[in-house]
Amino acid sequence: MEIGQRFNPYKLFTGCFIPNSLAKYKGLTALSKLVWARLAQYAGEDGICYPSLKTLAEEVGATKQGVIKAIKQLIKEGFIEQEKPSGMEMIMHKTSRYYFLWHSVFEADLRPEVTSQSKQFLPPSDKQNLPPSDKQFLPKENQLKRINEREYIYSNSIQFSNENFMPTSPETSLEISSSKGNNNETGKHKQADIVFDEETYTFKGIEPFIDKWKSAYPAVNVETEIKQMESWVMSQPKTRWKKNWKRFITGWLSREQERQEFRKAKFGERRSFLDD
DNA sequence: CGTTTTATGGTGGTTACTCG
DNA sequence: CGAGTAACCACCATAAAACG
Numbered sequence: 001m002e003i004g005q006r007f008n009p010y011k012l013f014t015g016c017f018i019p020n021s022l023a024k025y026k027g028l029t030a031l032s033k034l035v036w037a038r039l040a041q042y043a044g045e046d047g048i049c050y051p052s053l054k055t056l057a058e059e060v061g062a063t064k065q066g067v068i069k070a071i072k073q074l075i076k077e078g079f080i081e082q083e084k085p086s087g088m089e090m091i092m093h094k095t096s097r098y099y100f101l102w103h104s105v106f107e108a109d110l111r112p113e114v115t116s117q118s119k120q121f122l123p124p125s126d127k128q129n130l131p132p133s134d135k136q137f138l139p140k141e142n143q144l145k146r147i148n149e150r151e152y153i154y155s156n157s158i159q160f161s162n163e164n165f166m167p168t169s170p171e172t173s174l175e176i177s178s179s180k181g182n183n184n185e186t187g188k189h190k191q192a193d194i195v196f197d198e199e200t201y202t203f204k205g206i207e208p209f210i211d212k213w214k215s216a217y218p219a220v221n222v223e224t225e226i227k228q229m230e231s232w233v234m235s236q237p238k239t240r241w242k243k244n245w246k247r248f249i250t251g252w253l254s255r256e257q258e259r260q261e262f263r264k265a266k267f268g269e270r271r272s273f274l275d276d
Numbered sequence: 277c278g279t280t281t282t283a284t285g286g287t288g289g290t291t292a293c294t295c296g
Numbered sequence: 297c298g299a300g301t302a303a304c305c306a307c308c309a310t311a312a313a314a315c316g
Contacts, residue, residue: 029287052298066288068300096299 032070194245
């Protein structure tokens with residue numbers, strides 16, 4: 001690929017993701033939406049992120065002041081909540097924590113079948129998913145619906161695609177297809193081989209293994225990694241495609257699990273998966 | 277009626293400063 | 297060091313007014 005050459009950006013990049021409903025929302029500036037997207041990308045499985053204003057500003061191409069204004073607007077409009085450092089945290093120059101709030105505009109992006117079927121993929125509860133040190137920062141549950149509950153709905157959020165990011169069809173949705181699954185149709189307990197669909201650039205037949213992988217690799221966001229795999233495979237020449245995709249996927253997840261554990265051991269806590 | 281000019285508000289940048 | 301405020305400035309989009 002040469003500079004200036006035409007190319008197809010479809011599923012080619014990873015990066016920030018702005019839901020359609022948020023993009024259309026008129027109560028936020030463009031920068032606010034970008035900041036939201038960046039924060040969403042920072043947020044890990046626990047749905048919390050804590051980048052510094054300086055870092056945020058650098059990564060969205062704005063100034064610290066601009067980011068402050070954007071964050072204020074996001075808070076005012078009810079999209080995020082901010083926990084400012086206090087006490088020892090302030091002394092230790094800790095950064096603010098940002099929680100995502102479920103907003104009415106997001107409902108517009110949820111098709112009925114997605115809303116009902118996605119429930120089973122939500123984490124058991126907020127607190128169970130939070131590290132102990134984070135529990136003290138949990139706002140009142142009845143006031144707050146952290147957006148990581150919907151994380152799986154937007155699990156392909158770090159991909160750049162021309163299509164709607166919502167998993168609207170079984171062909172493009174791990175979540176929905178897993179609820180239907182091969183078992184219902186072809187029956188019973190026969191496990192089909194995993195194949196890589198050349199047209200949709202997605203893995204087919206992985207649904208029966210998702211839960212297994214989740215429990216086997218708890219430090220890994222399986223859905224996100226699958227998307228990254230699909231993106232990676234897509235960029236590879238077909239001659240390099242694997243024959244045994246299941247082995248490829250488990251190998252990838254295993255490697256990622258080790259990396260996450262190494263990170264935890266080395267850095268104590270992860271600030272963001274973007275710090276890779 | 278269409279085009280140009282002007283006024284206004286929103287947004288964001290820079291700098292300096294304070295606070296804990 | 298991180299977060300925040302304030303004053304000032306520039307830019308841009310929009311609406312209204314002026315003009316031919």
